[in-house]
Amino acid sequence: MKRESIIRAFEEFLKGRGLKLTSQRRRIFERAFATHEHFSAEALVGWLQAEAGPRASRATVYRTLGLLVDGKFLSALDAEKGELVYEHVLGHTHHDHMLCLECGKIEEFHDERIEELQLAACRKKGFELVSHDLRLRGYCRGCARKRSLSSSARDR
Amino acid sequence: MKRESIIRAFEEFLKGRGLKLTSQRRRIFERAFATHEHFSAEALVGWLQAEAGPRASRATVYRTLGLLVDGKFLSALDAEKGELVYEHVLGHTHHDHMLCLECGKIEEFHDERIEELQLAACRKKGFELVSHDLRLRGYCRGCARKRSLSSSARDR
DNA sequence: CTAAGTGCAAACATTTTGCAATCCA
DNA sequence: TGGATTGCAAAATGTTTGCACTTAG
Numbered sequence: 001m002k003r004e005s006i007i008r009a010f011e012e013f014l015k016g017r018g019l020k021l022t023s024q025r026r027r028i029f030e031r032a033f034a035t036h037e038h039f040s041a042e043a044l045v046g047w048l049q050a051e052a053g054p055r056a057s058r059a060t061v062y063r064t065l066g067l068l069v070d071g072k073f074l075s076a077l078d079a080e081k082g083e084l085v086y087e088h089v090l091g092h093t094h095h096d097h098m099l100c101l102e103c104g105k106i107e108e109f110h111d112e113r114i115e116e117l118q119l120a121a122c123r124k125k126g127f128e129l130v131s132h133d134l135r136l137r138g139y140c141r142g143c144a145r146k147r148s149l150s151s152s153a154r155d156r
Numbered sequence: 157m158k159r160e161s162i163i164r165a166f167e168e169f170l171k172g173r174g175l176k177l178t179s180q181r182r183r184i185f186e187r188a189f190a191t192h193e194h195f196s197a198e199a200l201v202g203w204l205q206a207e208a209g210p211r212a213s214r215a216t217v218y219r220t221l222g223l224l225v226d227g228k229f230l231s232a233l234d235a236e237k238g239e240l241v242y243e244h245v246l247g248h249t250h251h252d253h254m255l256c257l258e259c260g261k262i263e264e265f266h267d268e269r270i271e272e273l274q275l276a277a278c279r280k281k282g283f284e285l286v287s288h289d290l291r292l293r294g295y296c297r298g299c300a301r302k303r304s305l306s307s308s309a310r311d312r
Numbered sequence: 313c314t315a316a317g318t319g320c321a322a323a324c325a326t327t328t329t330g331c332a333a334t335c336c337a
Numbered sequence: 338t339g340g341a342t343t344g345c346a347a348a349a350t351g352t353t354t355g356c357a358c359t360t361a362g
Contacts, residue, residue, distance in 0.1 A: 018341085019341075019342090020313070020335085020336050020339090020340095021336085021343060022335075022336075022341090022342065022343080024342080024343070025342090036290045036341065040326095041205040041326080041327080044327085044346075053264075055344095055360070056334070056343085056344095057344045057345075058344090058345095059328080059329085059343075059344065059346095060325090060326090060343060060344075062327060062328075062343080063328090063342090063343090065329095078234065082323080083326060083327090084325075084326090084327095098277075098278070098281065098283050100283075101286060107281060107283065109277045109280075109281060111273050111276075111277055111324090112279075113269075114270055114273045114274070115298075117267050117273070118172060118270070118290075118292060119271055121254075121265045121267055121270075121292070122254070122292060122294065124264050124265075124296030125254065125265060125296075125297065126296070126300065127256075127263065127292065127294055127295065127296055127297065127300070128294045128295040128300040129292055129293075129294040130257060130293050130294040130295070131292075131293045131294070132290065132291060132292045132293060133290075133291055133293075134274075134288065134289075134290045134291075135273040135288060135289055135290075136274060136277070136278060136283065136285055136288045137285075137286050137287045137288060137289075138283055138284045138287070139280065139283065139284040139286070140281075140282070140283055141281065141282030141283065144282065144283070144284040147284075152275075155198055172313085174359080175316070176315090176316060176317065176362070177361080178316090178317060178318080178360075178361070178362050180317080180318070181317090188347090197351080198351080209348090211319095212318085212319095213318065213319045213320075214319090214320095214352090215318075215319065215320075215321095215353080215354085216317080216318060216319075218352060218353070219317085219318090219321080219353090222353095238350070238351070239350085239351060240351085240352095266356080279346095306359095307330085
């Protein structure tokens, strides 16, 4: 989805809820979509302070992030580091996450068969599924290699 | 696993780490295993205050819960209600959770095929899996029924 | 004895909120 | 114009921590 149309989608969303498009909201929105990594609210606050443009307070950043999550522009993920991180939803397909316990890297993966088995489990329990999240905790390829090297050195 | 042997396991665990079995730890441990529901740290603090026995401060409760999680006696679950809830590990097999958005009920389920697909996904990415958690958010059977009744009444 | 544990209150860290001033539509 | 929005600082919240005193082993 192109920058222009995605901003328009945000305007529509605001209009639909009787909300206004302020310079702060526009800037927060654009900065959030200029990153293609996961980012925290504090990181975003920092970027906005460091870079030129209409200033936006921490409170407004938090409020706007909430709005963007409500509008399904972003989704919040608890990567277990004491703060939520955000990722784009618009223009991205659903996926789950692998969290590296060593370096903190977040990898994404998707397996349709897992999704189907989840639905089957819900059907069996009469549970009406709204959303889910699956987080795999462990060591990414790079960190796993380093760990196995240093443990074999230790054992020698 | 019987009460007696599980307490012994706790003693062993403490001894192995050079820690002491105090009256507070014993009481917290026993109270935690006397419940077969998920419970929060605050709930446990409340029970200990309300019921007779050696008193234990909030700080000690939190510290001991941490210990019990380290020792794999309990596991902590973020049920997205602003506080962690704990459940027994000893004597229970691994399972995942369904969280009811309406009543807060936590249901458990397990599907070995999902576990296998997770492992397969990790192999593919070179990710060394340590643990995982899968949370399905939605409406439990009872709440789903109520919701569909009231929405059809509204539409009429 | 003495390392470990406890209680207390203060500290923490992230996020939320009340309110007066300001700004869009 | 008037409801929506903002910034600020204070509040909220669940959990952790420093420290002086106590206790298990």
